[in-house]
Amino acid sequence: MLSEFTQHDLFVEYYEQWIRVYKEGAIRDVTLSKYYSTLSWVRTLMPHLQLKDVTRITYQQLINDYAKMHERQTVMDFHHQLKGAVLDAVDEGLIVRDxxxxxxxxxxxxxxxxxxxxxxxELHTLLKNLLLDKGVNWDWFILLVAKTGMRFSEALALTPKDFDFAHQVLSINKTWNYKGNGGYMPTKNKSSVRKIQIDWQTVMQFSALTKDLPEDEPIFIKKEDTYTPVYNSTVNGLLERYCKKLNLPVISIHGLRHTHASLLLFAGVSIASVARRLGHASMTTTQKTYLHIIQELESSDVDIIMRSMSNLT
Structure with missing residues (x-):
């Protein structure tokens, strides 16, 4: 049941209803959970703040208190998750000014x-030690993420039908709801729906691996009476054991995605192509994520530029 609010009601109660009305069912569960985390922090930091008392000073104090325990980017996210509700309260006359x-x-x-x-x-060392002599297992999963740079949920959702072996193409068009009750979900954003090229060796390996599997069933999730729950900690644990055994830096499955992108950038692949392959919404995301690599490459570019210019005599 919706409540009618006045300026004397608590901001935290208004924000809770605002989330239920505007966010539930409109955004992904993982994003919704971040809004509820923000709600929990508001309840902890300013539980008695009334709408009429939400001023620039009290709002700044809320941000400052949250910032004592969080990094700047996290504080920025906290602010953005609050701002929509605050501006709606201003429009409704519950808060006097922005x-x-x-x-x-x-x-x-x-x-x-x-x-x-x-x-x-290091990646070559890891891949050559994977156990790929049996049927579908998590070693195959590690190989595929390393070769494609897919997100964990994207790789879980793959079916044999998503492979076009004749054209060496893999279609990414859905994710797997591993944090919930299983089942297919939309991709993170529209840019995440994409087709990526795969090398001939991967084609040969996965065509053999999937030839007897049901076309429309997930490759890496067992279907018994219901789909077996999958946790990224399971695969991360396996990857960690491999890294320690082989004396490699310990990374996560998401670290394999970073590895894939990093190797492409160092090989001279353009930022635009890397962004499309990873399914980033914009090149800005790619540039921010891999800024340290881009800066390192720019240093090398300076030497190339200087050599090229010195030859123009």
Missing amino acids: PTRKVIIKGKTPAEKKIKYLNQF
């Missing part, structure tokens, strides 16, 4: 980033 105007985003100094990807030699 308190988010000129907000200052603070945050803790980012922790030192761990190595997120393997170099070409």
Whole structure:
């Protein structure tokens, strides 16, 4: 049942109803959970804040309190998840004027980033030690993510029908709801629906692996009475054991996606092509994610440019 709010009602109660009305059923479950996490923090930090008292100062104080325990990017996300509700409350006359105007985003100094990807030699070492002599297993999953850069949920949703072996193409058009009750879900965004080229060796391997499998059933998820639940910790655990055994930097399955993109960039593949292959919504996402690699490549480019210009005599 919807409540009619006045300026004397609590902001946290307004925000909770706003999420239910505007966000539930309209966004992915994983995104919705972030809104509810924000709600929980508002309830912790300012449980008694009334709508009439949401001013620039109180809103900035809320941001500052949250920033004491979170990095700047996380604080920015927190602000964006609140801002829509706040502006709607302004439109409804429950908050006098926009308190988010000129907000200052603070945050803790980012922790030192761990190595997120393997170099070409390290990846080669990993792949040659995978156990691929039996039927479908998680080693095959690791191989495919390394060769394609797919997201975990995208790879889980793959069926034999998604492979066009004749044209060396793999279609990515759905994800698997591994955080919920299983089943197919839409991709992360429209750009995530894509076709990517796969090398001939991968074609040969997966054509043999999938030839006797049901065309429309997920390759990596067992169907018994119901689909067996899958957790990324299972695959990450296997990958971690391989990395430790082979004396490689420990990375996650998502780290294989970073590895794939990094190797392409170092090989000279354009940012636009890498963005399309990964299913990024824009090249900006790719540039931000792989800024350190792009900067390293730009340093090498300077030498190439100087050599080229010095030959123009």
